[in-house]
Amino acid sequence: MEHEKFAEHGHRLIDWITEYMSEGYSGPVLPKTEPGAVMAQLPETPPLEAEPADAVFADFKNIVLPNVTHWNDPRFFAYFPANHSGPGILGDLLSSGLGVNAMSWATSPAATELEIRMIDWLGQMLGLPWRGCIQDTASSATLCAVLAARERLADINQAGFYTQKPMTAYTSEHAHSVLQKAVWIAGMGERFLRLIPADRHFAMQPEALREAVARDVAAGFRPAIVMSTVGTTSSTAVDPVAEIATIAGEYDMWHHVDAALAGSAAILPEMRWLMDGVPEADSFCFNPHKWMFTNFDCSALFVRQPEALKKALSITPEFLKTAQDSAVENFRDWGVQLGRRFRALKLWYVIRCYGVSGLQAKIREHLRMATWFADQVEREAGLTLVTRPRLNTVCFMADSDERSRALMMAVNASGEAYLSHTVLDDRYVVRVAFGQTHSTFAHVEKLWQLLRRLHREMVTPAE
Template sequence: MYQRQYSTKIPDHAPEKGESFDQIFEDFKEIILPGMTHWQHPAFFGYFPANNSEPSILAEMLMSTLGAQCMSWLTSPAATELEERVCDWLRDAKGIDKSWKGVIQDTASTATLSAIITAREKATQYQINEKGFTGKEKFRVYSSAHVHSSIDKALKIAGIGAQNLVRIPVDENFAMIPDALEKAILNDQKAGFYPLCVVSALGTTSSTAVDPIGQITQITKKYGLWHHIDAAFAGTAMLLPEFQHLLSGHQDADSYVFNPHKWMFTNFDCSVLFLREPQFLINTFSLTPEYLKTQLDDSVNNYRDWGIQLGRRFRALKLWFVIRSYGLEGIREKLRNHLQLAQLAKSWIEKEKNLEILAPVNFNTICFRHGDTSISLEKQNQFNEAWMARVNATGKAFFTHTKLDGKFVIRWVIGQTDVEEKHIRNALSLLLEERKKLLEPIN
């Protein structure tokens, strides 16, 4: 269905002479825009949103205009101090323990990798950083079977190995089972492995399942493991007091990441990593050659030491503009509207014959499919895949999928900044219309 066609409209060789901006912009409109997946359209219901908003776009433009390199306090004092302050604002608004500190990263993938490397270095007293692996390390990292693929990638990059990711069984709601986690840790200890870290999910990518954070924290504290909480998408919901109970017991965890660039109207990229004891992170990544030393290093935060990258963008400006423009009340109002729309769409799906929802709608993601027990699971999966493809091919809406218990399900994520009830009504009508067409040959 999808074919490459846009590269043929772009010359094979770069122009030797400069071209007018009018021509460049005309080609942008004629060649680039038709070939884009428009994430900011209210009928974009796929993946998780990568939202923006007017204040965030303006801040991004100003960031580019300043062209600042925000690696150290001295290189951009206001950027460093603003980053510290907005991270504190978000920490307090989300109900995270006040002793924790935050730092802005590019994506949750980078933040999670940083957390796992920090766990590795804390466990080895920074010896792998200094001397490398001895070959005797047998680390284990634990997560549910529905953890994001960035965890697998982090283990590869950190030298732990993807095969040392132990996937813990989940319950009927696709949340990690604590007893199974503890059993896996004990079994690994007996087998000579070193249990290093647990990555729990506060909103899995497939279905937004929520792992029991407090119970997992008790286990990691009992056995001395690092506990990293991945709340990349759903973490924004913690701005709502009615959801903050999901963080209960996090105080003794070690790190927590969420992406304002997903559901908090802050354009990509902007991810916030919070840590209970940031000194472990700093000790892992700090490296200060002579040419980066300043007289203020002992009294300020140099955020280049809080992660992988040396060079850093002024991402805090986007958060500052968004939080001040909407206020926490305005952000919460939008979030609650999205949540209400999701419940409305859920109620519509439940009323339709042969449509079924396969996971709890914890936030604003609905996992549904056309179910027909008269045919095999394979044929059911083929039907639902074809159904989603037909809907997407209309260009009127965009959905993506996952598999739950081997079943192909369509994910309906209602979180675009300005989505309204009319957009989800139109989307349901489109879904039912295309399903009817697909069923006609069968009937």
Template sequence: MDKSFGTLYNKLTSLFHSNPSTSSNQSSIPELGSPLPLSNFFDRLVPSPSAAAATTTTTTSPSIDQRRISSRVVSRQISIKTNDNRILIPNDLSKQQNKIEDHSNVLQPELGRKSAPLHHEPAVSVPGMDDEEFRRRGKEMIDYIADYLKHISERRVTPEVEPGYLRPMLPKNAPEKSETWDNIMADVERAIMPGITHWQHPRFHAYFPAGNSYPSILGEMLSAGLGIVGFSWAASPACTELETIMLDWIGRMMALPVGFLPFDPVRDDKDSDDDDDEEESCSESEVEIKANNSHDSVMNGETHRESKQSRHIGGGVLLGSASECILVAMLAARTKKITSKRLADPLMEDGQILARLVCYTSKLAHSCVEKAGLIAMVRVRQLAVDEHFSLRGKTLEECIRADKEKRINTIFGTTSCCSYDNLEEIGEICRREKLWFHVDGAYAGSALICEEYRYIMKGLHYADSFNTNPNKWLLMNFDCSCFWVRDKFALINAMSVDPLYLQHKHAQKAVDYRHWGVALSRRFRSLKLWFTIRSYGIDGLRYYIREHCRLAKVFALLICADSRFEIIGDVTLGLVCFRLKLLVLNRSVRVENQKQMFLSVTEIHPRVDFERIQM
């Protein structure tokens, strides 16, 4: 505790103890957060001059050092001032007005100087939008968004601007005075919209799908209006619990192995009448979690082994992006490996262990894997793929054999052409070699809600963690990434920092998601999930994905019918990769140069580059 703050607290406690009206059995300082009558507080904080004299003769302390506290009743308000910040507290104690003037030297007699001049002005509202204008402008904004999305096809997909276009259009300095909302929205049309790339445009086929829907937008609006920072259960119980339930909902929708789910479906099925399909999915996966729970897991620096009858230790969390999910998975894997090595050899330093760790991944995996390695200080080794652009178990096994004692993590996923690594082959090796196996299903994972596409994730039961992005393909807007882990304690052990001011009495029974990721402050993302899933239903979301996949196959047939083009890779979901057969033409012809369509270009080999189009 800061010395000067401790001195101030001692002064305040001495005032409580010195109040003559307080009986002996009530003289102790109340616990932090317990209610105290306002009259008692100010009677004790600012005693009469005689009591103040008694207080100053019985209490000694070092200098408060730059902390000045003064109290003054002005217009039925008491202003308590610390440094330059004021907190105005309503006060009905008019009888104190003549009594309380300036007792700063009671709290700081040794400073030998008066406190800074007090401000007598009553509190006033900050100029800006009031609730009535907010109602009016909010309705206008809803109309603006609806009109934008309805007529978006009339706009160009990409803007005609050059880097730095916006600076000359805006003032160099922020305005000193408030501006009207009409002027602000006029500048949106004048300066912002000309520089927007319209991701919701029907001819936007670049990068990846950017999900959106009206229920999701309304969920974001309510989240912003509530203004919640849900870092712990105590910070907002509904925010935490709805997030847990949504991760369970989506996990069941995708038929994930039960080891990933926040709630144990096997236990739930005993108390509910779930449909037959769900019960069958859970029973098929029951063996998987028991096998995984038998691995060592670490919590609070100690190793414990879960038995077959152990409690459910899986769970999920909403994070900002797939990049964050992969980083968190790598940090958890790194911590678990370092801890196990240190237990086996207490003389080894963390730095020695870290220098020997490596992450294996496909050379076509997303670039965020490489960035996660940079942040986690783990070397990333990219492995070759087969003729179908898939990482195979044999390739991984050969690399492990050459790099014995250097492994940590295997990442799944090929961004360039939407191919899929062989999870069963890789998973068996990872389990045998005790490697952390993470599966990145950022785009394709959403398709698991459709039973006919679940084959692409065959072998997922071997994985230690899994992520997918509903904001890509489940009609949620950005940001919204789902991350599941089989052993939440391995994750918490890597991410937990628990200062006193963030602790609460329900910590043993509740989930605190601040221990599940990098950020402390967390948005109420689960609201838009809840709104969207309920508005469309699982059947509606399945129809949306199946229609995208159907359109992709139609487009692939059109490409194959033109002898100038060829398809690269398999068309499995909603992504079609194609190119002109003549390489020279392929590198010179770009459809998006006419601003009528936006495609992405990628390369899987120095001599093989092509266009990507996503439905």
């Protein structure tokens, strides 16, 4: 592609993205795509000859756009957000423009040093003065924590598990499956993962944890890691991190805190309680790509003792050695992958262009949306709030599982909003998660009117 063509097409794409961000998508937020429908429109073989970018863009509009789920549309309220922003897109664009590989300090000094500074900034915003790095996702961050915990107990990288007693891992029954997967990958075995019962607020019961650990020690197993969650995926429950830290300390276990969503809210002074007990843990991660307007992917991993992480993950073949190795940080030693994207750029853009107070204001508004929405649900006959939201997510039920499911499906089928579900206390629960960059109160009111109308039509079908 000629450079002038790149510029011409690039300007057009920026204009298109600007319109997409300001107007939202005109079609349904959740596409009604049948499996295979996109593939059917794509040629089975690659083009031999060059095609104009305009043709690719036309196909993007005709084939891709109607068949994507519009995660950044203001009508998206499913799962947790993956919110983007103008500044985040600009930073990401520059990262693509430079195309650097941030594996070592020497392969791009600014990438490493900006990343160090961004973790410092985030740490100040959260009151957590630890070192850390940017990972792609919370899944990778959890895997790193598990590998660090494993290696702290025994030299598994060299010896493998062959002669070792089993290592055990613990988390709440409501935690995300990221720990389960990390335990698989680390070779620790799911049979040795304990899902600790939660209380009526869906938070881990510390006494049940203590008992489970004591049982495992008595059986000759070695407790390696406990993961607390601050803001569970199903209901945004918050585990008692400080009490879990005490138990982890008693048994010399690694304590990882997964705050994938909720960490962003902890930058608000009134939400700083979310960080209670975290400084006593060993690692902490949250995703600016969920609720801090930093386009996917960007997960910040903080570690109290980075040496433990590096012991598990540092490897330096001859061809990667550089003259500065003893004086600098090489972030390839802090994670699974060698090659790394320059993610700090988008975070830098986001934090500078919003300012901390701008980020706080937007997140505060999302919290207000959740409270307002919960108030409406509470007042509506036939709907029941599962818990008062303390974060961005409202969980509620209709008067039967069938009706809850039907209500959610009807909202999603309308194309006017997208909700998701979970199961809590064996009941089918509808979740509404706020946190879109472009959602305003008007969108939230519209969602409520739609939901209320559909619910009332179900309860009292039209003659």
